[in-house]
Amino acid sequence: MATAMTMAERADALEHRKMEELDVIIVKSRLFNLADADLEFVGGAALQAKHPGKKMLMGDDPRLPKMPAKPTLLDYFKYRFAPAAHLLQSAKHALKAGMSEKVVLASLLHDIGVIGFIRSDHGYWGSQMVAPYVDEEVAWAIRAHQALRFYPDESVGYAYPELYAKYFGADYKPDAYIERDYQAARKHKWYMTARLITVHDIYSFDANAKVELEEFTDIVGRNFRQPKEGLGFDDSPSAHMWRTLMRPTRYL
Ligand SMILES: [Fe+2]
Ligand SMILES: [Fe+2]
Numbered sequence: 001m002a003t004a005m006t007m008a009e010r011a012d013a014l015e016h017r018k019m020e021e022l023d024v025i026i027v028k029s030r031l032f033n034l035a036d037a038d039l040e041f042v043g044g045a046a047l048q049a050k051h052p053g054k055k056m057l058m059g060d061d062p063r064l065p066k067m068p069a070k071p072t073l074l075d076y077f078k079y080r081f082a083p084a085a086h087l088l089q090s091a092k093h094a095l096k097a098g099m100s101e102k103v104v105l106a107s108l109l110h111d112i113g114v115i116g117f118i119r120s121d122h123g124y125w126g127s128q129m130v131a132p133y134v135d136e137e138v139a140w141a142i143r144a145h146q147a148l149r150f151y152p153d154e155s156v157g158y159a160y161p162e163l164y165a166k167y168f169g170a171d172y173k174p175d176a177y178i179e180r181d182y183q184a185a186r187k188h189k190w191y192m193t194a195r196l197i198t199v200h201d202i203y204s205f206d207a208n209a210k211v212e213l214e215e216f217t218d219i220v221g222r223n224f225r226q227p228k229e230g231l232g233f234d235d236s237p238s239a240h241m242w243r244t245l246m247r248p249t250r251y252l
């Protein structure tokens with residue numbers, strides 16, 4: 001009876017019905033299930049028994065916007081990160097302040113971890129994703145912004161974000177590894193590049209401001225090495241991360 005179903009059972013039933021409308025079996029990876037505090041792992045045989053006559057998805061997910069055959073960074077912005085207002089506004093803020101192209105690019109990319117991949121440790125993930133394609137200083141700064149966001153720097157007018165006090169509680173203390181990485185970044189020759197990301201890391205400088213992705217086409221063109229095979233189909237150390245973003249539900 002419907003009334004006896006738990007929330008999880010209802011969600012499962014809905015997912016099952018939606019799957020019946022597709023001609024492939026789409027499976028959530030363990031990580032997605034962990035986000036629902038679900039430790040269940042269903043093997044291939046059980047899945048096919050549940051969806052007779054269907055095959056596992058081994059390509060594009062028909063429910064997601066189709067990506068071009070040779071995607072660029074801007075395609076990921078359009079088809080996977082959109083609307084990306086926070087990134088566009090932060091980059092615009094840096095641009096308006098007359099920052100270098102490195103800082104503008106770093107601001108544009110600083111939170112792709114959050115908006116495209118995973119929140120937890122997003123600075124570390126985002127940095128790894130872009131490292132093969134950008135100046136080492138940009139990748140380093142994106143990694144370091146993760147820790148620097150939690151520590152003020154009066155010399156540039158950066159205060160601990162009020163929003164963090166609201167989100168995490170006034171008594172929140174970053175983990176020991178964040179404190180360690182902050183201390184190391186403080187002494188690093190590129191400290192100020194990462195610090196400037198935090199200065200321009202704004203949630204909204206003008207609630208009505210609409211920043212177009214195209215405003216950054218030239219800066220991206222000059223500072224992001226777009227692989228000719230398409231971002232994700234190249235053989236860089238992080239190409240697989242881009243492919244996973246392109247096709248997050250491939251069976252293997
Ligand atoms: Fe961030
Ligand atoms: Fe941010």
